[in-house]
Amino acid sequence: MLLDAQNVSKAFGDFLAVSGADLSIDEGEIIGLIGPNGAGKSTFFNCLAGDATPTSGKITFAGQEVTNASPETHARLGIGRTFQVPATFEDMTVLDNVMVGAFLRHPHRNEAREHARGIVELTGLNPVAHLRARSLGTPGRKRLEIARVLATNPRLMLLDESLAGLTPTELQEAIRLVRRIHEMGITIVIVEHIMEVIMTLTRRVLVFNQGHVIASGKPEDVVRDETVITAYLGHGHQRRRGDP
Amino acid sequence: MTKPPVVHSKIIVLAACLLLYPLVFSDAFYRDIGVTFLLAAISASAWNIVGGYAGQVSVGHSMFYGIGAYAPLLFYQHFGWPPIAGIPIGIASSIALAVLIGAPTFRLTGHYFSMATIAVAELIRIFTGTWEFAGAAIGLQGPAVARGWWDLTFRGELPYYYIFLGVLAILLYVTYAIEQRRFGYYLRAIKAGERAARSLGAPVRETKIKALVLSATFTSVAGSLYSIKTGFIDPESGFGILVSVQMVIIAALGGAGTLFGPLVGALILIPLQTATNTWFGGSGSGLTYILYGGIIVLIARFEPGGLFELWDRIAPARWKRSHAA
Numbered sequence: 001m002l003l004d005a006q007n008v009s010k011a012f013g014d015f016l017a018v019s020g021a022d023l024s025i026d027e028g029e030i031i032g033l034i035g036p037n038g039a040g041k042s043t044f045f046n047c048l049a050g051d052a053t054p055t056s057g058k059i060t061f062a063g064q065e066v067t068n069a070s071p072e073t074h075a076r077l078g079i080g081r082t083f084q085v086p087a088t089f090e091d092m093t094v095l096d097n098v099m100v101g102a103f104l105r106h107p108h109r110n111e112a113r114e115h116a117r118g119i120v121e122l123t124g125l126n127p128v129a130h131l132r133a134r135s136l137g138t139p140g141r142k143r144l145e146i147a148r149v150l151a152t153n154p155r156l157m158l159l160d161e162s163l164a165g166l167t168p169t170e171l172q173e174a175i176r177l178v179r180r181i182h183e184m185g186i187t188i189v190i191v192e193h194i195m196e197v198i199m200t201l202t203r204r205v206l207v208f209n210q211g212h213v214i215a216s217g218k219p220e221d222v223v224r225d226e227t228v229i230t231a232y233l234g235h236g237h238q239r240r241r242g243d244p
Numbered sequence: 245m246t247k248p249p250v251v252h253s254k255i256i257v258l259a260a261c262l263l264l265y266p267l268v269f270s271d272a273f274y275r276d277i278g279v280t281f282l283l284a285a286i287s288a289s290a291w292n293i294v295g296g297y298a299g300q301v302s303v304g305h306s307m308f309y310g311i312g313a314y315a316p317l318l319f320y321q322h323f324g325w326p327p328i329a330g331i332p333i334g335i336a337s338s339i340a341l342a343v344l345i346g347a348p349t350f351r352l353t354g355h356y357f358s359m360a361t362i363a364v365a366e367l368i369r370i371f372t373g374t375w376e377f378a379g380a381a382i383g384l385q386g387p388a389v390a391r392g393w394w395d396l397t398f399r400g401e402l403p404y405y406y407i408f409l410g411v412l413a414i415l416l417y418v419t420y421a422i423e424q425r426r427f428g429y430y431l432r433a434i435k436a437g438e439r440a441a442r443s444l445g446a447p448v449r450e451t452k453i454k455a456l457v458l459s460a461t462f463t464s465v466a467g468s469l470y471s472i473k474t475g476f477i478d479p480e481s482g483f484g485i486l487v488s489v490q491m492v493i494i495a496a497l498g499g500a501g502t503l504f505g506p507l508v509g510a511l512i513l514i515p516l517q518t519a520t521n522t523w524f525g526g527s528g529s530g531l532t533y534i535l536y537g538g539i540i541v542l543i544a545r546f547e548p549g550g551l552f553e554l555w556d557r558i559a560p561a562r563w564k565r566s567h568a569a
Contacts, residue, residue: 049443075445083443089436091501092429100433103426104445112426152444 002027002187003048003079003156008057010043017043019211020057025156030178030188032198032219035208036232041191042084042160044208048189049081049158050074062155075104080154082162084191086141088148090134094125097133097144101151116151123147123177139170146177156187163190163197175200195223207232258504259413266405275401281514282408283470287487288494288506289415290462294455295492296500297419297428299435300350303488304361307345307368308338308460310482312467314372317384317477322377326394327386331468338464339457346453362485369483383478386471396472404473411469415462419503422458431455435501463491486532493536496543499552508551513539 003025010018018040025031033041046052048059050071059067061077069077080101089097098116099109106112120129123143128136133144142162149157163174171194178201182188192198198205198219205222207215209231215222222228266275287309294300315337316330349360373381390397398404422428430451433441442448471477481487494513499505513535520531547554 051439051443071439071442072445072447075443081443083440087437087440089433089440091436092432096429096432100429100441100446101444103429107426109424109426148444 001025002029003059003061005044005048005059006057008044008047008054008059010040010047010052011055016211018047018054018208021206021208021213023048023206023213025187025189027155027187028182028185029204030182030190030202032202032205033189033191033208034193034195034198034205034232035214039208039232040211041208045081045158045160045189045191049079051081075152075154078153078155079158080149080152080156081158082142082145082149082160084160084164086138086145088133088136088141088144091132093130093132094136094144094147095120095129098125098147098151101148104152119147119151122180123150124173138165139167139174142166143174143177146181150181150186154186156189157181159188159190159192161191161193163192163194171197199223262409266402272401275405277515277518279401279404279408279473280518281510282405282412283466283473284490284494284514285507285510286408286412286415286469287463287466288491288498288510289412289419290459290466291491292459292495292500292506293419293422293431293462294452294459296495296502296505297422297431297435298452298455299501300452300456301358301492302361302456302459303358303485303492304363304365305459305463305491306483306485306487307341307361307365308463309467309470309487309491310365310368310372310477310479311337311341312464313471313477313482314378314384314467315464316468317386317471317475318378320386321379321384326391326396327468327472328394328396331465334464334468335461338460342456342460343453346456350449350452350456362488365483365485365488369479369485372483373479379478381479383476383481384471386475388475397475404469408469411462411465416503416507418458418462423503427451427454432501486536489536493539493543496548496550497539499550502550502552505550505552512551 001024003023005021005023008018008021009016021044033045035041043052047054050066050069050073053068057067058065061079064077066074066077089100095116098119099112102112102116102119106115120126123146125143125147128140133141136144146159146162163171166174175197178188190197190202202219205216205219206213207222207228214231215225215228265278269275269278291302291305295302312334315334316327319325319330319333320327345364349357352360372378378384387395387397422431430441430446433444433446434448434451438448467482494509495506496509497512498507498509516535517532520535524531543550
């Protein structure tokens with residue numbers, strides 16, 4: 001098992017954002033986290049990335065406890081994340097952004113640059129490598145965030161709505177990129193609202209609602225789950241899929 | 245790593261201009277402006293490491309400047325040591341203070357960090373003003389007549405000019421070396437977004453403290469050079485808020501977080517400041533505040549990235565390429 005989150009809760013004052021969530025991930029899986037806005041998936045996601053400390057519960061990664069570890073430690077251990085609102089380094093070039101990630105495993109500049117160049121090539125950012133991040137549009141920034149995390153050589157990538165806001169063509173390209181990353185042996189957790197992404201990419205889905213995990217299983221089973229339909233998907237989703 | 249010839253030639257031209265300036269302008273007045281310019285460029289470049297590259301806008305850097313300024317004269321006055329011996333003591337004290345201040349204040353971000361640095365610098369200024377050992381409000385004086393070269397007390401401005409130029413060259417080289425290393429990339433990443441930098445494994449607090457220590461070291465040296473040259477220091481000229489504000493404004497005017505930004509800022513501000521003081525005599529010193537205020541408003545409103553950013557935006561593509569190279 002690569003990551004094991006047991007009974008994770010996170011409270012902000014009296015408000016319980018995540019309540020007793022469990023998640024076990026094996027190496028090589030792609031897992032989706034879905035649920036309505038405010039359901040607690042981003043908070044849970046932040047707990048996994050080390051950005052938030054759980055109020056209770058335990059998280060281990062590759063056998064090591066990381067419940068209270070800093071984001072830096074998470075990155076060093078091999079957990080990389082993207083942000084819902086892209087947090088690229090705006091005044092730095094695309095290549096320099098990726099180099100910041102590459103420096104984690106390659107302390108020397110030339111090695112980091114070589115590694116970053118490879119990642120830029122892989123993620124299709126080569127034509128804009130010399131541009132400042134702020135000159136990219138949202139799709140470019142989201143791609144850059146993925147590239148930057150990839151440069152840290154992660155074992156687990158946490159993608160926070162990295163495919164949201166893309167045109168259909170960009171979405172297909174992004175799905176291909178995520179597949180390629182997965183084929184490289186990287187385990188992936190995706191928070192996403194776009195069901196097409198979840199249905200296409202993931203083999204297992206966790207559904208959050210009001211801080212609780214209300215369902216988990218194969219995507220095709222989860223979308224038929226009455227609780228999930230009521231809490232999140234709505235009956236319109238089933239009709240669009242042509243289900244009875 | 246090799247740099248394109250165009251960059252080398254620019255640096256050679258700049259170095260030649262700075263080396264020849266006091267020889268071409270041999271009048272004491274112009275040499276004095278040259279020395280003041282170099283001192284301002286050193287202070288602002290030192291501030292630039294933490295304030296510009298890491299984006300941690302300290303408005304209390306006078307605490308390090310003042311310590312550096314007081315140390316040589318303090319040890320001269322009480323123990324008769326040559327003022328130069330006080331420089332390493334000033335550096336060591338500034339580093340200790342940087343670590344002491346950095347550890348708690350780097351938990352604060354944005355304006356809170358700036359306010360905390362102002363508060364500490366002001367506390368030190370007020371304390372020094374009442375501390376008899378440091379000359380209280382009157383301050384301290386250096387040797388009136390040099391006992392030897394080691395007192396660094398010269399009649400003319402020329403030796404000071406070249407000493408200051410040497411220190412500036414070292415500082416710019418250190419800053420350039422930082423830019424090229426992982427440390428420099430982490431500083432810029434922290435400035436752009438701490439949360440994202442941490443998620444990529446950048447040790448944020450450690451990097452900020454290292455930057456503050458380096459910055460404090462050179463700011464302290466700048467303070468020492470000032471007091472050794474003028475042979476006098478008091479709480480206001482060492483720890484006063486104007487000392488800190490000048491560093492911030494010079495760096496911001498030229499371009500905070502760029503290697504030569506503080507130089508450009510000093511090149512504009514120092515002659516301007518000298519001009520207002522000359523035109524209006526003693527009453528011109530108050531104009532410095534108005535000048536600073538005006539520049540802050542102009543930078544904030546029109547060009548937060550400073551003149552380097554302006555150049556980057558308006559320069560023709562051909563020039564931009566050679567500049568960026």
